Amino acid sequence: xxTPSAGLExxxxxxxxxxxxxxxxxxxxxxxxxLLDVADAEQRTRPQTAELLNLAVCGLLRRIDPVLPAxxxxxxxxxxxxxxxxxxxxxxxxxxxxxxxRQIVPPWWxxxxxxAGALPYALWLIACVFAMAGHRRTARxxxxxxxxxxAALAVLRSTTxxxxxxxxxxxxxxxxxxxxxxxxxxxLVWRGTLGVASIAALAFAVFAGGAAVAxxxxxxxxxxxxxxxxxxxxxxxxxxxxxxxxTVGILAALRLRVAAAGLAAATLPWAVLWFAGxxxxxxxxxxxxxxxxxxxxxVAASAVALxxxxxxxxxxxxxxxxxxxxxxAVWTAPILIALMVWGTRTANATWTTLPYWNAVVSxxxxxxxxxxxxxxxxxxxxxxRMRRYASTDQPVPATAYLARLSRRVWPTLVGSIAGYLVTLxxxxxxxxxxxxxxxxxxxxxxxxxVLLSAFAFGALLGRLCHTAIAVPTALVASYLWFALxxxxxxxxxxxxxxxxxxxxxxxxxxxxVPATGALLAPILLSVAVVATFALVLFLRRAVVGYAxxxxxxxxxxxxxxxLVAGIGQAPYAPRPVAxxxxxxxxxxxxxxxxxxxxxxxxILNAVVEARVQASxxxxxxxxxxxxxxxxxxxxxxxxxxxxxxxxxPGASTQQIKTAYATSLLESISCGDATQTADxxxxxxxxxxxxxxxxxxxxxxxxxxxxxxxAPDDGALTSLFAARQALDVGSIDNARKVLNSWxxxxxxxxxxxxxx
Amino acid sequence: xxxxxxxxxxxxxxxxxxxxxxxxxxxxxxxxxVHLKVGTLYAALDRxxxxxxxxxxxxxxxDGRLRRYYELTDDGASALxxxxxxxxxxxxQALSRLRLRPAPMAAHG
Numbered sequence: 001x002x003t004p005s006a007g008l009e010x011x012x013x014x015x016x017x018x019x020x021x022x023x024x025x026x027x028x029x030x031x032x033x034x035l036l037d038v039a040d041a042e043q044r045t046r047p048q049t050a051e052l053l054n055l056a057v058c059g060l061l062r063r064i065d066p067v068l069p070a071x072x073x074x075x076x077x078x079x080x081x082x083x084x085x086x087x088x089x090x091x092x093x094x095x096x097x098x099x100x101x102r103q104i105v106p107p108w109w110x111x112x113x114x115x116a117g118a119l120p121y122a123l124w125l126i127a128c129v130f131a132m133a134g135h136r137r138t139a140r141x142x143x144x145x146x147x148x149x150x151a152a153l154a155v156l157r158s159t160t161x162x163x164x165x166x167x168x169x170x171x172x173x174x175x176x177x178x179x180x181x182x183x184x185x186x187x188l189v190w191r192g193t194l195g196v197a198s199i200a201a202l203a204f205a206v207f208a209g210g211a212a213v214a215x216x217x218x219x220x221x222x223x224x225x226x227x228x229x230x231x232x233x234x235x236x237x238x239x240x241x242x243x244x245x246x247t248v249g250i251l252a253a254l255r256l257r258v259a260a261a262g263l264a265a266a267t268l269p270w271a272v273l274w275f276a277g278x279x280x281x282x283x284x285x286x287x288x289x290x291x292x293x294x295x296x297x298x299v300a301a302s303a304v305a306l307x308x309x310x311x312x313x314x315x316x317x318x319x320x321x322x323x324x325x326x327x328x329a330v331w332t333a334p335i336l337i338a339l340m341v342w343g344t345r346t347a348n349a350t351w352t353t354l355p356y357w358n359a360v361v362s363x364x365x366x367x368x369x370x371x372x373x374x375x376x377x378x379x380x381x382x383x384x385r386m387r388r389y390a391s392t393d394q395p396v397p398a399t400a401y402l403a404r405l406s407r408r409v410w411p412t413l414v415g416s417i418a419g420y421l422v423t424l425x426x427x428x429x430x431x432x433x434x435x436x437x438x439x440x441x442x443x444x445x446x447x448x449x450v451l452l453s454a455f456a457f458g459a460l461l462g463r464l465c466h467t468a469i470a471v472p473t474a475l476v477a478s479y480l481w482f483a484l485x486x487x488x489x490x491x492x493x494x495x496x497x498x499x500x501x502x503x504x505x506x507x508x509x510x511x512x513v514p515a516t517g518a519l520l521a522p523i524l525l526s527v528a529v530v531a532t533f534a535l536v537l538f539l540r541r542a543v544v545g546y547a548x549x550x551x552x553x554x555x556x557x558x559x560x561x562x563l564v565a566g567i568g569q570a571p572y573a574p575r576p577v578a579x580x581x582x583x584x585x586x587x588x589x590x591x592x593x594x595x596x597x598x599x600x601x602x603i604l605n606a607v608v609e610a611r612v613q614a615s616x617x618x619x620x621x622x623x624x625x626x627x628x629x630x631x632x633x634x635x636x637x638x639x640x641x642x643x644x645x646x647x648x649p650g651a652s653t654q655q656i657k658t659a660y661a662t663s664l665l666e667s668i669s670c671g672d673a674t675q676t677a678d679x680x681x682x683x684x685x686x687x688x689x690x691x692x693x694x695x696x697x698x699x700x701x702x703x704x705x706x707x708x709x710a711p712d713d714g715a716l717t718s719l720f721a722a723r724q725a726l727d728v729g730s731i732d733n734a735r736k737v738l739n740s741w742x743x744x745x746x747x748x749x750x751x752x753x754x755x
Numbered sequence: 756x757x758x759x760x761x762x763x764x765x766x767x768x769x770x771x772x773x774x775x776x777x778x779x780x781x782x783x784x785x786x787x788x789v790h791l792k793v794g795t796l797y798a799a800l801d802r803x804x805x806x807x808x809x810x811x812x813x814x815x816x817x818d819g820r821l822r823r824y825y826e827l828t829d830d831g832a833s834a835l836x837x838x839x840x841x842x843x844x845x846x847x848q849a850l851s852r853l854r855l856r857p858a859p860m861a862a863h864g
Contacts, residue, residue, distance in 0.1 A: 027797065033820035034774030035793050041775070051792060058794035062801075070802070188757070 008039055011047045018059025064184075068261055075262025077185035080269060084178045085128045088121035095224040096121075116156065117167045117224060119149040120175045131190035139187040146179045170228050170276040177269035184265075234277040239495060241270055242480045249473045253464040328378045329408060333415030336374050340367025340419030341426065358507035358514060361439040364424040365447045365503040371416035373478050375409075375454040376461075380474035382408040383462020398537045405459060416451055420444065442519045443503055446526075450500035453526035454478060456533035463536065497521055498560040502571030510592040511628060511644075512572035521560035528556035580626060587611055589643075590626040599650070606656035607643075613695035617731055619738070621664065628663075657696035664690050686741035688726055689734035756838050762789050763799050764808065764827065764835045771812040771826035800825060808834050 012035045016028055039045070064073070096118040127142035150172050157166050167175075182190070244267045251260035307325065310317055325331075344366040382405060386396070396404070457478065461470045481499060496502045500522030506514035532549025539545040575592070581600075582590040589604045607625050614621055621641055628642040644663040646656065665687045691697075728734045756764075759781070766772060766780035778791050791799075803809040808831035812824040827835065 027823075029821040030774065030814070030823035031793060031797055033822055034778070034796070036820055037775035038778065038793060041779075051794075054792040054794040058798050061798070 005036065005045070008045055008047060009036060011052070012036070012055075015047070015052045015055045016059065018056045018063075020059075020063050023062055061184075068184075068265055069258060070185075071258045072262035072265060074185045074189045075259060076265035076268075077182050078189045079263070079266035080178050080181035081128075081131075081190045083269070084124050084175070084182060087178075088124040088128075091224050091227055092118060092121045092125065095227065116153065119153070120146050120167075120179075123149055124175075124179075127187075128190070131187045136187045139190065140183070143179055143183055143187070147176065147183075150176045150179070168225050168228060170273065171224060173276045174228075174232075174269060174273040177272040181266065181269050228277065232273065232277070234274050235495065237270055237274045237277065238480045241267060241274060242477055244270070245473060245477050245480070249461065249465060249469065249477075252469055327408065328381055329411040329415075332374050332378055333411040333418075336371060336412065336415040337419040337422060339370045340416070341423050343367050343370055344423045344427070357439040358443075359509070360424065360427045361441075361443050362507040362514065363504055364420055364427055365443065367416075367419050367423060368447055368450065368503065369501060371419060371451055372454040373475065375412050375416060375451060376458040376474040376478040377471055378412045379405070379409050379455045379458025380461040380470040381458075381467060383459040384465065384467040384470040385462075387463055402537065409455065413451070413455070417448070420447065440507070440514050442516075443506060443514055446500060446519045446523050447503055449523045449526035450503075453529040456530045460533055460536060463542075497564040497571050498525055498557060500526070506571040509572075510595055510646075511575055513575050515571055515573040517563035518571035521563045524563070525553070525556045525560055528552040577626075577628075584608070586623065588624045590624070591643075592627055595627060595646070602653070603643075603646070603656055606653045607660055609653070610657045610660050610694040610696070614693050617693045618735060619693050625660075654696055657694055658691055661690040661694045661696055662687060664694075682741050682744065684726055685728060685737050689728045689737040689741075692728060692731065692734045693738065756834075758785070759789055759791055759795065760799055760803070761835075761838060763791075763796070763803065764831060764838075767809065767825060767827045767831070768835060771824040773822040773824050775822075777825070803831070807831075 009032060012032050013028065016024055016031065019028075035047075035051070039047070061070070061073075068076070096115070123142055123146045127139050127146065130139035130142055153167060154169075154172050157169070157172070160166075244263060248260050248264045248267070251263065344363065386401065386404060386408075458474050461474050461477075464470070465473070497518045498521045502518050503522070506512075506518055528549070531552055532545065535548050536542050536545035539548075579592060580590040581593050581596045582588050583596065583600060584604050587604070587608050589600075589607050591600055591603060595603070611621055622639050624640045626640055626642050627646065628644055641660075642663050643660060646659045651659075665683065728737050762781035762784050763777060765784050766777050772780060774793070774796060778793070778796060781789050781791055800809060804811075807828055809825050810828050812826040814821060814823045816822070
């Protein structure tokens with residue numbers, strides 16, 4: 001054999017290492033033979049780059065095959081491609097072409113949107129066009145160009161100071177993962193997804209419709225970041241992920257393996273988006289969380305491996321220990337109680353100064369997400385194990401099944417109730433203020449209903465699938481469903497209330513009492529879930545039970561939406577104004593009884609001081625000041641100024657003055673003056689001015705503000721610069737800023753018909 | 756059925772063939788349109804074997820190179836036949852429509 005041929009053969013064999021070992025043992029010699037035949041025929045002594053690339057890709061796919069078979073890859077690729085197309089079309093139209101076409105030059109936007117940011121989206125649509133036209137190769141290279149443009153933008157972002165005008169890291173991470181997922185199958189399947197165009201059109205129609213309702217594109221510019229922070233906010237994506245994972249679970253249970261694996265893979269880019277958005281605020285925190293998560297996974301996997309080895313090794317495991325380990329409800333119950341108590345203490349810094357009974361009862365619900373997660377996982381575990389035993393035995397009658405399941409999971413139920421009660425006892429003992437009124441017992445009742453529905457959810461999952469699928473699904477789904485809206489409540493309040501995780505916030509302030517809708521909606525949904533479980537268990541045909549359950553749950557979600565929409569999406573309602581207690585002479589300060597009892601004198605003094613300082617600075621304020629909630633008071637009475645968001649008992653004079661200044665701003669506005677972004681910016685400046693005029697320091701306020709929008713003064717390119725522009729500087733300037741805002745607001749209010 | 760798959764099956768229709776012969780045959784049958792890369796060919800063969808349409812048919816060593824032969828199974832033959840029938844039916848449909856087309860007029864006026 002000649003030397004060149006030997007070199008060629010060595011190159012081919014080296015490239016074939018991309019294939020899995022087992023495959024190479026079977027096929028390597030035959031493939032090398034064919035490759036050499038082809039090279040001979042083409043009179044080559046060197047390998048072609050395209051040939052080697054083809055071998056590498058085919059080898060890699062061969063390795064992926066066992067996890068994600070070819071057909072599943074096609075499903076994932078098609079879904080990713082369609083999602084990317086819809087997103088690209090939307091963002092290009094809304095954030096880049098739309099403003100251009102309408103000649104909107106936003107004066108308040110921090111820096112212009114860099115046209116380079118549009119590149120990945122434009123390239124994606126080009127890939128779309130080529131795929132539709134059947135130009136497979138060009139379509140694939142266009143998609144590779146998407147990857148390249150994302151990489152280039154990432155380099156640009158990390159080397160320039162002007163990052164506000166470029167796509168965010170979240171957007172880049174999402175586009176990168178979507179493009180990689182799209183590339184794992186032939187562009188032929190992209191063309192195959194006839195739905196691409198319709199999904200894109202539909203997505204845009206829904207989006208445009210929503211935007212039109214909210215005020216249309218005419219007056220506002222929606223930067224790309226806006227799309228990722230509102231439409232694709234972590235909580236919205238989280239909710240979508242829950243539904244996707246539930247669908248994966250159902251497909252797996254129906255033994256539609258290809259579809260389940262494909263959909264599971266298709267959710268990965270969305271998981272990246274969720275993760276990136278969730279942790280975008282805090283890079284160090286996200287790294288720490290990832291490290292902790294990885295560490296916990298390693299510890300858990302090691303524990304499972306050790307246990308398995310112990311059982312197999314023949315070493316005698318004490319019977320009692322074996323029994324404990326195989327009964328998760330027993331050992332999770334004490335951990336659960338500890339976590340619930342600890343969670344409330346750390347999550348709620350003001351817990352020792354809670355003002356009244358309703359707040360104590362509500363805040364004690366803080367451990368609910370942990371309890372729900374544990375309940376779902378433990379029940380899914382036990383239920384799926386019973387299913388496995390049942391398959392070898394006679395079918396278990398429903399009542400016997402229920403009795404056996406209850407025997408196995410009762411410690412978790414008792415543990416979660418105990419966790420609530422211990423938290424409540426600690427809160428009552430530590431709040432050093434007199435309690436007023438009677439606790440609203442519907443709050444713990446709703447909490448218990450939600451907990452029971454978690455048991456039913458876990459049991460259903462366990463009946464549907466194998467332990468290895470049921471337990472992780474219960475963990476992830478219940479985390480996303482129950483805990484995520486709690487963490488990200490502000491961006492999805494309706495969801496927070498329907499799932500029941502508004503409960504801890506249903507009465508956090510003197511000015512609020514729990515809203516009936518926020519209590520009824522989760523109870524309704526919980527009843528629907530428990531009813532589904534009962535139907536599946538007792539009906540002769542489980543399928544009918546599932547179908548009826550789906551209808552029940554959907555109806556409960558719909559009715560729940562109506563219930564919480566009726567209360568303005570908040571888990572609380574205003575407290576009757578008649579309960580206010582007034583004191584003071586020239587300045588009348590009216591507070592809630594508990595406030596008045598503990599801090600009345602200090603609040604009165606701070607407000608009087610602030611008013612004196614304000615009048616020195618030429619600002620006349622109403623004589624009467626009332627404690628109130630900003631969300632529910634119309635603030636129409638010009639003779640009264642309202643004290644909103646006043647901190648709990650023991651607040652410093654500075655804090656009281658800042659709260660007073662913030663409230664003054666709301667009292668002056670006519671309710672919805674801050675709806676547009678430039679009005680929001682002006683309001684922030686006015687707030688800064690008011691804080692200065694009443695003699696409270698503005699430093700804390702400026703550090704807290706994170707303006708999304710700011711006027712384009714030419715040099716405003718960062719958050720720091722935006723904060724600097726917020727600072728009004730001198731008293732004289734503060735007066736000017738306030739007066740101009742007042743006259744603008746008055747104009748705006750007068751232009752509206754009276755309510 | 757995709758084009759490369761169709762031509763691999765078609766190339767195996769008459770007798771057993773090894774890898775290189777399949778590549779040249781597919782190229783000939785498609786009149787030069789389909790040029791299979793070796794990685795793609797073996798991926799297709801793996802898939803067809805898994806579907807039971809193709810099976811191994813012996814090996815031999817020529818000039819120190821291993822040649823592995825493949826042949827159509829009965830299932831493979833009927834799959835190919837079904838595909839051909841489908842294409843034929845399509846072609847005949849089109850042809851019958853063409854026959855219905857009025858003969859071109861000699862000239863206007």
